[in-house]
Amino acid sequence: MKLIIAYIQPERLTQVKQALYEAEVFKLSVTNALGCGQQKGYHETYRGTDIEVNLLKKVRLEIAVNDDFVKPTIDAIIAGARTGEIGDGKIFVLELADCIRIRTGECSQAAIG
Ligand SMILES: Nc1ncnc2c1ncn2[C@@H]1O[C@H](COP(=O)(O)OP(=O)(O)OP(=O)(O)O)[C@@H](O)[C@H]1O
Ligand SMILES: [Mg+2]
Numbered sequence: 001m002k003l004i005i006a007y008i009q010p011e012r013l014t015q016v017k018q019a020l021y022e023a024e025v026f027k028l029s030v031t032n033a034l035g036c037g038q039q040k041g042y043h044e045t046y047r048g049t050d051i052e053v054n055l056l057k058k059v060r061l062e063i064a065v066n067d068d069f070v071k072p073t074i075d076a077i078i079a080g081a082r083t084g085e086i087g088d089g090k091i092f093v094l095e096l097a098d099c100i101r102i103r104t105g106e107c108s109q110a111a112i113g
Helices: 010-022 067-081 108-112
Strands: 002-008 029-035 056-065 089-095
Touching (some): 002 010, 002 067, 010 067, 056 067, 067 089
Antiparallel strands (some): 002 056, 002 089, 029 056
């Protein structure tokens, strides 16, 4: 099991959700985030305008998946988020020790899927 964390441009969320849906990835958490990458925030453009702030608005996705869904999930995020411009985002893949569905007590793979 892996936990996939991705930071994407907020305006790409709709396309990323659509791509995930087409890859049959339906469970996800989404939060607003602030962050900066290798440009340290400066020199990035947001909706066509140069902005000189250090922390830029991003959307953070968290998706816990069984191993056979790792690549489809990553591919979907890239398909929805990539424009080729700086600030397109970044994906982190973490080992996931366990997952428990509170209602049923199911664990691990059974609880994720
Ligand atoms: N090493 C990192 N650790 C934690 N968060 C990061 C890291 N790199 C990027 N992020 C998060 O991802 C967001 C998007 O990063 P971004 O796409 O700007 O990456 P980058 O490495 O600067 O690549 P690019 O040159 O394509 O912009 C950042 O605003 C930040 O929230
Ligand atoms: Mg950047």
